[in-house]
Amino acid sequence: MRMLLPLFLCVGIAAAADPAPGYVGAATCGKCHRTEFDLQPKSAHAHTLAPSAADQPGDWAFGAGSQAITFLRREDREHYRELGQTWYRELNGYGLTPGHRNLNGVSFRLFDADARILRCFACHSTGPITLGDDDRVIPHELGVRCEMCHGPGSLHAQDPARNHPRNPGRLPAGGVSTFCASCHRFKLETGEELTDLRDPRNSRSEPLRLAASACFQKSNGRLTCLTCHSPHAPLEQSAAVYDRACGKCHPAPRHAAAIAGQSCSQCHMPGIRTGNLVFRNHRIATYRPEDPLVPVNADRH
Ligand code: HEC
Ligand code: HEC
Ligand code: HEC
Ligand code: HEC
Ligand code: HEC
Ligand code: HEC
Ligand code: HEC
Structure with a gap:
């Protein structure tokens, strides 16, 4: 497994034994912060990335659906396609994806200079992005969750009085x-x-x-x-x-x-x-x- 740095500003690759050092996940935060843990899953932030459901196209659904959901399909080892059909709440149905010229979608290389596909995942998930042995993108935690805004929390969770998270x-x-x-x-x-x-x-x-x-x-x-x-x-x-x-x-x-x-x-x-x-x-x-x-x-x- 290969690790990509969590920062969307400088997506890079590194080898690591622990794919997400320092990250404990929302459930651990919830043991001590019940109020935020009960409320945050109701926000669009928490649902802004999910695997496509059975009745949705593609492999990944981006967007909680407050306004729209756009889909990515993994084509082969090197390519992901942003599909041309986006679901819009306003239409209660499908329409052309913003910025696209037709319904064919647009294929992007995973490792092109702009890292467009990796950046989609970086803003819509929490913690580092890893790549599987077949270069499949594996987000650490779906959606924008606690540690995206407060930083990796393992030290804080071990000793909250001494280690303060980012606020x-x-x-x-x-x-x-x-x-x-x-x-x-x-x-x-x-x-x-x-x-x-x-x-x-x-x-x-x-x-x-x-x-x-x-x-x-x-x-x-x-x-x-x-x-x-x-x-x-x-x-x-x-x-x-x-x-x-x-x-x-x-x-x-x-x-x-x-x-x-x-x-x-x-x-x-x-x-x-x-x-x-x-x-x-x-x-x-x-x-x-x-x-x-x-x-x-x-x-x-
Ligand atoms: C073992 C219990 C425990 C766990 C687990 C825990 N916290 Fe805390 N957290 C606390 C306590 C206690 C405080 C208050 C610390 C203080 O005021 O000295 C706190 C404070 C905070 C603050 C306010 C910090 C500030 O300076 O204003 C934030 C934000 C926070 N925690 C986020 C998190 C997140 C995110 C997680 C999961 C990664 C987490 N906590 C896990 C107990 C915990
Ligand atoms: C890691 C990236 C990220 C950060 C940091 C972030 N957001 Fe967001 N935010 C998103 C994404 C992605 C969505 C889209 C949610 C969706 O799919 O509808 C969103 C949606 C929202 C919405 C609209 C929710 C809705 O129901 O339509 C508000 C309001 C918002 N963010 C406020 C904030 C504020 C305030 C901050 C700073 C304290 C912040 N966000 C930080 C990524 C982020
Ligand atoms: C003076 C009040 C106010 C402030 C300050 C404010 N917003 Fe908003 N925001 C609103 C209102 C009003 C809406 C529309 C709510 C609705 O749809 O009913 C909104 C909606 C949003 C949305 C949903 C998409 C959209 O644009 O309609 C996002 C995302 C958002 N705000 C992010 C932010 C961020 C980030 C900041 C800080 C830079 C911010 N807002 C500061 C009042 C504010
Ligand atoms: C129907 C539309 C409308 C609504 C509703 C409205 N405004 Fe305005 N507001 C305007 C227009 C138009 C102007 C500039 C012309 C004028 O003085 O009427 C203005 C001017 C202002 C100004 C600037 C006055 C100055 O000294 O230059 C402020 C501050 C302001 N509004 C605040 C508010 C607040 C707070 C509310 C809600 C309580 C509100 N407005 C509701 C249309 C609106
Ligand atoms: C720089 C961070 C960032 C990147 C990169 C990014 N998004 Fe987003 N995305 C956001 C934020 C923030 C929102 C919330 C927009 C708002 O409501 O203001 C959002 C909203 C969305 C939505 C909901 C509809 C909408 O436009 O509000 C979809 C769908 C979406 N993004 C898909 C994608 C896809 C697909 C990619 C990659 C091609 C991508 N995003 C890349 C930050 C990002
Ligand atoms: C979109 C960014 C964002 C996400 C996601 C997020 N937080 Fe926060 N959190 C904040 C901000 C901003 C504040 C400061 C609020 C304020 O001062 O009004 C805060 C404050 C806190 C505080 C301090 C509250 C207090 O009363 O001082 C705790 C504890 C906390 N968050 C825990 C969590 C937990 C647990 C999660 C996940 C379930 C989470 N947060 C997810 C941005 C976020
Ligand atoms: C934190 C304080 C604060 C909040 C909250 C705030 N304003 Fe203002 N607003 C100001 C100040 C200060 C000015 C500048 C007044 C001046 O020029 O004398 C201003 C100016 C304005 C103006 C005149 C703008 C111009 O370009 O001349 C309007 C209109 C206005 N506010 C409406 C609103 C409305 C509507 C909201 C809520 C959605 C709001 N404000 C929230 C502080 C605030």
Whole structure:
């Protein structure tokens, strides 16, 4: 068995006797952290990678299905194919995979320079990725689980008082965003990061967009992803909960027109559509209904 480094930023290969040194798995964390252990499996993070079910195509299903599920099929020793048909919740059925031109899918070499296939697994699973004797990709733990965010926990589990795990909640505001952005950002196929805020593909780069908001820039580090999202819970669906977060800093916003009965985030964080996917604009600002991407006063920022 060969081991690939857990870091998606530098996927490499090494030989190792223990395929996942230091990793103990979510169940071990759960012995002492019952609350997080009971809650986190309900989140999309925990279900973002699974073997394809009997009624699904391919070998691997990527995406928990909040919006979509894309499939990979192992073709031979060197190739995995990203299938052309993606399941969309909005359609309750199949449509073209984002970025694909037809339904044939696209075949990728496992060890090409961009490591596209290995990177899929690196962001959607926890711990190091290993390769079987036949070069089959073997993720250590499915989904984004405890040790993806808190680091390998064996020393902590042995002696919690002396060995503290990583707690991203203790990072400064910009640090939380940067941490979440290790996965939550859009990159081109060349691996280059896309930073143009007017490109709708960047709608999924929530950290990049939030950082461009006056709310973030002018609140002295008080606004982080954790102001509005619990890292262990499923995505909150109630608009009122997000409105309360706005209210902490905007207790009495003044409006020219009536806003009663409508939620703050609906107008100030509108949904941006690309194909069958919709992401909320995390660049909090004022938008015209016909342009949810670029704020009314974009020139002034
Ligand atoms: C044997 C019990 C035990 C196990 C197993 C355990 N923890 Fe802990 N954990 C604790 C205790 C006790 C504390 C509080 C330590 C302190 O405050 O000194 C703690 C604290 C934490 C903190 C807060 C650290 C901070 O600085 O804010 C995190 C995060 C955490 N654990 C994550 C995990 C994860 C992830 C796992 C599995 C890899 C895990 N724990 C396994 C007992 C355990
Ligand atoms: C290891 C990569 C990784 C890290 C780190 C990460 N995420 Fe995620 N996150 C994902 C993936 C993958 C999904 C897609 C889940 C799915 O399949 O729908 C996701 C989905 C989400 C969702 C949407 C859940 C839903 O139900 O649609 C939220 C909110 C979220 N992440 C917030 C965060 C925050 C906040 C942080 C930082 C504290 C963070 N994430 C760190 C990979 C990551
Ligand atoms: C840099 C980390 C990263 C890489 C690499 C990555 N993903 Fe994701 N993926 C995410 C995050 C984060 C989300 C959550 C998107 C969101 O809701 O903002 C996600 C969401 C998804 C979803 C749910 C639908 C959607 O777009 O929200 C699918 C399907 C998916 N990824 C498939 C793949 C496949 C297939 C690959 C490899 C070709 C891949 N991902 C590579 C981080 C990554
Ligand atoms: C997507 C990243 C992510 C995942 C996955 C994750 N955590 Fe956390 N965890 C965080 C963040 C961020 C905080 C800080 C929350 C805050 O300060 O509001 C945190 C805080 C904690 C704490 C400290 C709570 C406190 O009250 O101080 C514990 C314990 C913990 N996590 C355990 C776990 C366990 C156990 C799992 C797996 C079942 C897990 N976490 C999965 C990101 C994550
Ligand atoms: C941590 C505090 C904080 C939170 C939470 C917050 N904001 Fe702000 N927001 C600010 C600050 C500070 C400014 C800048 C005010 C100024 O320029 O005088 C601002 C500016 C704005 C502006 C004007 C933007 C511009 O480009 O001129 C709007 C609109 C806004 N916020 C709406 C919201 C909404 C809606 C929410 C909830 C989804 C929210 N804010 C959450 C602190 C916050
Ligand atoms: C001021 C509140 C607020 C902050 C701060 C915030 N979000 Fe969100 N987020 C939302 C709202 C509102 C939604 C839409 C919820 C829904 O679909 O009902 C959302 C949705 C999401 C989703 C689901 C996909 C999408 O974009 O619609 C992800 C992933 C996400 N946020 C990640 C993050 C990350 C990462 C950060 C930190 C960089 C962050 N959010 C900061 C309010 C916030
Ligand atoms: C129906 C859409 C709509 C809703 C709902 C809405 N806003 Fe606004 N908001 C606007 C528009 C349009 C403007 C700019 C023009 C104006 O003053 O009416 C604005 C302006 C603002 C400003 C900037 C004012 C300034 O001084 O520049 C803040 C802050 C703000 N809104 C916060 C909120 C908060 C918090 C909520 C939820 C309680 C909310 N808004 C709900 C449309 C909305």
